[in-house]
Amino acid sequence: xxxxxxxxxxxxxxxxxxxxxxxxxxxxxxxxxxxxxxxxxxxxxxxxxxxxxxxxxxxxxxxxxxxxxxxxxxxxxxxxxxxxxxxxxxxxxxxxxxxxxxxxxxxxxxxxxxxxxxxxxxxxxxxxxxxxxxxxxxxxxxxxxxxxxxxxxxxxxxxxxxxxxxxxxxxxxxxxxxxxxxxxxxxxxxxxxxxxxxxxxxxxxxxxxxxxxxxxxxxxxxxxxxxxxxxxxxxxxxxxxxxxxxxxxxxxxxxxxxxxxxxxxxxxxxxxxxxxxxxxxxxxxxxxxxxxxxxxxxxxxxxxxxxxxxxxxxxxxxxxxx
Amino acid sequence: xxxxxxxxxxxxxxxxxxxxxxxxxxxxxxxxxxxxxxxxxxxxxxxxxxxxxxxxxxxxxxxxxxxxxxxxxxxxxxxxxxxxxxxxxxxxxxxxxxxxxxxxxxxxxxxxxxxxxxxxxxxxxxxxxxxxxxxxxxxxxxxxxxxxxxxxxxxxxxxxxxxxxxxxxxxxxxxxxxxxxxxxxxxxxxxxxxxxxxxxxxxxxxxxxxxxxxxxxxxxxxxxxxxxxxxxxxxxxxxxxxxxxxxxxxxxxxxxxxxxxxxxxxxxxxxxxxxxxxxxxxxxxxxxxxxxxxxxxxxxxxxxxxxxxxxxxxxxxxxxxxxxxxxxxxxxxxxxxxxxxxxxxxxxxxxxxxxxxxxxxxxxxxxxxxxxxxxxxxxxxxxxxxxxxxxxxxxxxxxxxxxxxxxxxxxxxxxxxxxxxxxxxxxxxxxxxxxxxxxxxxxxxxxxxxxxxxxxxxxxxxxxxxxxxxxxxxxxxxxxxxxxxxxxxxxxxxxxxxxxxxxxxx
Numbered sequence: 001x002x003x004x005x006x007x008x009x010x011x012x013x014x015x016x017x018x019x020x021x022x023x024x025x026x027x028x029x030x031x032x033x034x035x036x037x038x039x040x041x042x043x044x045x046x047x048x049x050x051x052x053x054x055x056x057x058x059x060x061x062x063x064x065x066x067x068x069x070x071x072x073x074x075x076x077x078x079x080x081x082x083x084x085x086x087x088x089x090x091x092x093x094x095x096x097x098x099x100x101x102x103x104x105x106x107x108x109x110x111x112x113x114x115x116x117x118x119x120x121x122x123x124x125x126x127x128x129x130x131x132x133x134x135x136x137x138x139x140x141x142x143x144x145x146x147x148x149x150x151x152x153x154x155x156x157x158x159x160x161x162x163x164x165x166x167x168x169x170x171x172x173x174x175x176x177x178x179x180x181x182x183x184x185x186x187x188x189x190x191x192x193x194x195x196x197x198x199x200x201x202x203x204x205x206x207x208x209x210x211x212x213x214x215x216x217x218x219x220x221x222x223x224x225x226x227x228x229x230x231x232x233x234x235x236x237x238x239x240x241x242x243x244x245x246x247x248x249x250x251x252x253x254x255x256x257x258x259x260x261x262x263x264x265x266x267x268x269x270x271x272x273x274x275x276x277x278x279x280x281x282x283x284x285x286x287x288x289x290x291x292x293x294x295x296x297x298x299x300x301x302x303x304x305x306x307x308x309x310x311x312x313x314x315x316x317x318x319x320x321x322x
Numbered sequence: 323x324x325x326x327x328x329x330x331x332x333x334x335x336x337x338x339x340x341x342x343x344x345x346x347x348x349x350x351x352x353x354x355x356x357x358x359x360x361x362x363x364x365x366x367x368x369x370x371x372x373x374x375x376x377x378x379x380x381x382x383x384x385x386x387x388x389x390x391x392x393x394x395x396x397x398x399x400x401x402x403x404x405x406x407x408x409x410x411x412x413x414x415x416x417x418x419x420x421x422x423x424x425x426x427x428x429x430x431x432x433x434x435x436x437x438x439x440x441x442x443x444x445x446x447x448x449x450x451x452x453x454x455x456x457x458x459x460x461x462x463x464x465x466x467x468x469x470x471x472x473x474x475x476x477x478x479x480x481x482x483x484x485x486x487x488x489x490x491x492x493x494x495x496x497x498x499x500x501x502x503x504x505x506x507x508x509x510x511x512x513x514x515x516x517x518x519x520x521x522x523x524x525x526x527x528x529x530x531x532x533x534x535x536x537x538x539x540x541x542x543x544x545x546x547x548x549x550x551x552x553x554x555x556x557x558x559x560x561x562x563x564x565x566x567x568x569x570x571x572x573x574x575x576x577x578x579x580x581x582x583x584x585x586x587x588x589x590x591x592x593x594x595x596x597x598x599x600x601x602x603x604x605x606x607x608x609x610x611x612x613x614x615x616x617x618x619x620x621x622x623x624x625x626x627x628x629x630x631x632x633x634x635x636x637x638x639x640x641x642x643x644x645x646x647x648x649x650x651x652x653x654x655x656x657x658x659x660x661x662x663x664x665x666x667x668x669x670x671x672x673x674x675x676x677x678x679x680x681x682x683x684x685x686x687x688x689x690x691x692x693x694x695x696x697x698x699x700x701x702x703x704x705x706x707x708x709x710x711x712x713x714x715x716x717x718x719x720x721x722x723x724x725x726x727x728x729x730x731x732x733x734x735x736x737x738x739x740x741x742x743x744x745x746x747x748x749x750x751x752x753x754x755x756x757x758x759x760x761x762x763x764x765x766x767x768x769x770x771x772x773x774x775x776x777x778x779x780x781x782x783x784x785x786x787x788x789x790x791x792x793x794x795x796x797x798x799x800x801x802x803x804x805x806x807x808x809x810x811x812x813x814x815x816x817x818x819x820x821x822x823x824x825x826x827x828x
Contacts, residue, residue, distance in 0.1 A: 186434040188427050191416075195424055198413040205411040206424045206480075207396045265415045 017307070018258045018274040025281040032288040043163055046170035049280035051076070051232040053170065053273050055247055056254035057177050058224025060272040063255050065217040066197040066264030067118060067125035072225040072251055074136025075110045076244030079103040079229025081140040084149035084239020096155050104226040110136055111222015115215035133248065140241040149239035159234035174273060181269040193217070198265030253304040254279055262308065279303075325402065325487040325519050326350045326386055327372065333380030334367050341367040345381070346545040347538050349488065351517040354510060356530045356551070359540035360563045360783060360816055368540060369492050369523050373405040374398030404486035406478050408493040414466035419444040421465055422480045447479040450509055454502045470497040478506065482513075489513065490521045495529060507533050525618045527556055527820040539563055556822060557813075564812045586610050587643070589775040590630075590744060595638035597625045601799040602638070607744075607777060612770045614790030615779035617819045622799040623779040624665055627746040630777070631655045631662040642744075656685060661737035663730075665748035671733040672721050679703050679717040682736050706735045711761065727758030734765070744775045751782060763789060783815050797821050 035041050055072055062069045082103045087096050110132070117128045162169045184190045195203040196213045204210050225244075232243060252262075258275035260267025279300065286296045332345035342364040349355045359365040370376045372383070374392030383390050385401055392398040395405070412421045419440050420427075428439040444461035459472045468476065474497045481489060491510075495503050510520055510533055522534055530537070531551060539547040539562045547562045590607040599622040607613050615623050629636040632649025640647055642658055649655045652662070664670035672681050682703040683690070690699045703717055710731040714724060721729055730750060737745065751759050766789060770776055780786050786793045792806040795818040803818035805811075 183434065186437070188425075188429065188433075188435060191420055191424060191427060191435065194416055194420070195413045198415040202411040202413050203424070205395055205407075207399065208425055265413065 016259060018271045018278060021257055021303075022274055022278040022281070025278050025285065028285050029281050029288070032285060039163070039166060043161075043168040045280065045284065046168035047160055047235055049277050050170040050173060051228040051235065052247065052250055052254065052276040052280060053174060053177070054224050054228040054231060055251040056258070056272040056276040057181070057269050058221035058228075059251040060255045060258065060260050060267070060269045061193070061224075062125075062217045062221045063252075063260055063262060064197050064264060064267060065193050065214055066200060067214060067217060068129065068252065068262070069111075069114065069218060069221045069225075070126060070129040070248055071110065071114060071133035071136055072221060072228075073244035073246070073248035074133040074140065075107050075222055075225035076229040076232060076247055077137050077140035077241050078106055078110065078143070079226050080233045080236075080243050081144035081149075081239050081241050082106060083151055083230070083233045085144050087151050089150045089152060091152055093152075093155060096151060100230055103229060104223065107222045107226025107229065108219055109222070111219040111225070112215075114222065115218030118218060119211045119214035137241065137245060140244075144239050144241050147238065147240040147242075150237050151233060153237060156234050156237040159231065177273065178270055185268070189213070189216075194265050196265075197263075249304070250279055250300060251276075253300055253307070256304055256307045324351045324517060326384075327403075327488055327519065328384040328387075329368070329372060329381065330384065331381040332368065332371055332378050332383075334364075334371060334376060335379050340543055342371070342540075343543040344545060345371070345540060345543065346548065347372070347521070348548070349519045349521055351487075351519050352514050353535040354514060354520045354522050354533055356534035356537045357521055357523045357540070358530060358537055358559060358563065360819070363540040363563070364543040365523055365540050366492065367543075369405070369490050369521065372398070372488075372521065373403055373490055375405075399484060399486075402484075402487035403490065404481040404484045404488070405490040406474075406481045406492060406494040408496060412465045412473060412476060412480075415464060417462050417464055418448075418459065418468075418476050419461035421476060422447065422483050426483075443483075444479075447483055450479070450482075451475050451502065451505055454499075454505050471499060471502060474498055475502065482509075486518065488519045488521070490523070492523045493525065495524055495526060503529065525820050527559070527817075527822045530559075531556065560813055560816050560820075560822075563816055586773075589643060590777075591639075591641040591644075592630070593639040593641075595626065595629060595636055595640070597622075597629050597634060597636045599625045599799045600629070600636070603796070603799075603801055605794060605801070607775045609775055610770050610773040611792070612766060612776045612778055612790050614786035614793035615777060615796065616783065616786050616793050616805075616815055617796035617802070619781055621796040621819075623796055624748055625799075626796070627662060627748050627777060627779060631660060631746055633662070656740070656742075659740070659743040660746065661740065661742035661744070662746045663733050663737070663748060663750050665752070667726075667730055667733050672729060674722045675720050677718045677720055678707070678712075678714055678724070678732055681721050681732050682706060682717075682739060685736055686739050702739060706738055707731075709738070710735050710765075725755065727754040730754055730762075731758070734762075742774070745769065745777070747776065747778045747780075749779055749781050751780060751785060759785075783812055783819075787812055787815065795819055 030036055033041070036045065055076065059069055059072060083096075083099055086099045086102075114129050114132055117123045117132075118125050159169065164172065192203070192208050192213045195206070195208050196210050200210055228247070229244065233239070236243070254275035255272040256262060256275070257278065258267065258271030258273070260271055282299060283296055286293070286299065327347075327349050329345060329347040332342050333340070334342040334345075345364060345368045347355065347357065347368060357365050357368060367376065371378045374395045374397050377393065383392070390401065392401070413424070416424075422444055423440050427435040428443065430436045441461045448459065448461070455472050455475060459468060459475070465473060465476060474494065478494055495506065498506065510522075514520060522530070524530055534551045536550055537548065537554065537559065538545055539559065541563055586608045588606050589609040589611070592603060592605050595603045603622070603626060605613070615626065617623060625634065628634045630640060632652050632655040647658060649658070655662075668674055673684070679700065683699050687694065700717060707714065707717070712731050712735070713728050721732055724732065734750070751762055754762070763785075766776060766778065778786070778790065787810055790810075792804065793810055793815065794801050795803045795805065795815060797819065798821070802821065803814070805814055805818070
């Protein structure tokens, strides 16, 4: 007797919309670029998508917990500028890995700052992280005012050309992300995350440490943003303080089309990972169709608006019928 | 497992309002104590004191004869006190099992939740209520997919899964059907035999007599009677809950009969009004009538008023002066000259941080043209504030600077400026001081003499009896009784509120 409901569909199969979109995008991309599944093409695509996959996974954790992190792009920028200025084009591998650790520490610290304001001072997530995003981008500009610097090419090539068993490195990273997520999902913390995102007050009454759960989501997001920063630096090989700025909206879009509700408590991390890949492919399609690049922003914005509005529109239509 | 809990001379204040002045309760292993009281008697405050949701201002809590102090619900939970909340504490988008075992999930050695054990334990718990709910209530069902009664069952199971020594059932039967109540009572008897102590808060008299061993009656924040259920009758209990001393002298309004002695015409006619809570309510209100709406809180009074004001969707027919109307938006109701004084004035009735002037004129700005004729607006607002003898620093002061009573005057004042034909009042005297209450009563009388129709829901039974000619009592979304004339007594009103069958004329 239960009718089809969008909510229920999204609840049961959070990644449904993302996979549908992925299939459509893959088909179009395949028509435009018939060799896309060839080993080299696949790898060159996946290494471009990987930073966004990492970023979307972190964003998904925050959004599941009922928050949002607008500052992830800023954290990517900080990591990129730290690496590009401190390692340099002629730096040694030891130096590189040291600063990778330093920049990951910076990402965690930035996440902890967000978490402190939001979880402990109870400030609004969207405003807080919007404000800190300026702080972080500003800090990145302070480190590297003009684009430049970089990392040694041989280190960048590790990222670009590692294909164990002929599969792109990104596949292994995705597998690790999903395994870790599946583990977290089945721990007590995973349950807390959904409870806090779903109904923070009920969670509190049931003795869930709500404050710490929220804090942890921002730290996790900061950590993932730092990893994304390391990945994008190795991909580009150079430094630019503005590099992370356009990534924030994309990461939120990836989460939304991945079936993770912006209201929190519904969805997962797998959907957003698929969402990030889908958005990457859409970007490919746009560049292959030889249309102006501003279409890319337009298409992304359209996707996010449609994905956000769809449940509301369906509800509206349903209410009209009654 | 032996346990005893005593609450002695409990005092609890919310701001200036005293919710409990002398609350007492004793409960021991192996017994069910019913906590009884009319609206606003302090019974929900009392249960919140025991389970640590509110911190008491005075008096003593003794657990096993040792003084205790609970700073949070968790502290009380650790001492073995569990509560079934009426407002459910469940996460909608999580499964039944996840909700019941949240924070107490069985873990495997590797830190993962042992879902198999959790499902089995949940199934064992659900077994307690087996046969009383539909098959779709399974451990893996999402709580948001459940019906209200099933959610209530999950809430009960969540409390009992703590294996508490003291279990507080706060109106836990309100959304259960008779079979489920029956099963709950079987379980309560079993828990009783196991040595648990149970506090049963309910407004259903019949259930109290079926399950309780002892009773404790609250009236106006004071415990006025305790004893064994077998020594008391339903009638005596209602008597106990009924206050003797009257604070006010009310002057009744009788519908102004016109010179020829003809009856006033019917203003509002409602047929079979149904919403999520209301289950078919029909009523008629004459022009100039002050119709009282009584009953315990949350029996559909709010829905009735909101539906009439076009604020929530409904089924049924509403006629105003014989013409069928179907408001889909409060604006349409306002155009038909209806006014609503909502139950939560801070949230729904006022723009709390904005000025008194703005609040007064909010429904009527269009009268003042473009650009706004501010002088005229101010003069009108001042006139209305004088009429209501509003105590304020000035029209530009924010509403948040006013006392509860004066803030409520602003809510009524903003409608008076529009001169509506019909007022829908949702418990307008709640949290209002005695002096302002008296002014309200005078105003209501005046309005009805001017021929305005008023639907007046109040949680204060004395008000209803003192002011209204006719009171309808809602219970479980239906009109339980219509009281007027000689049948309009406090005993009948309370009896009908509690769902006692012989209360008043049906």
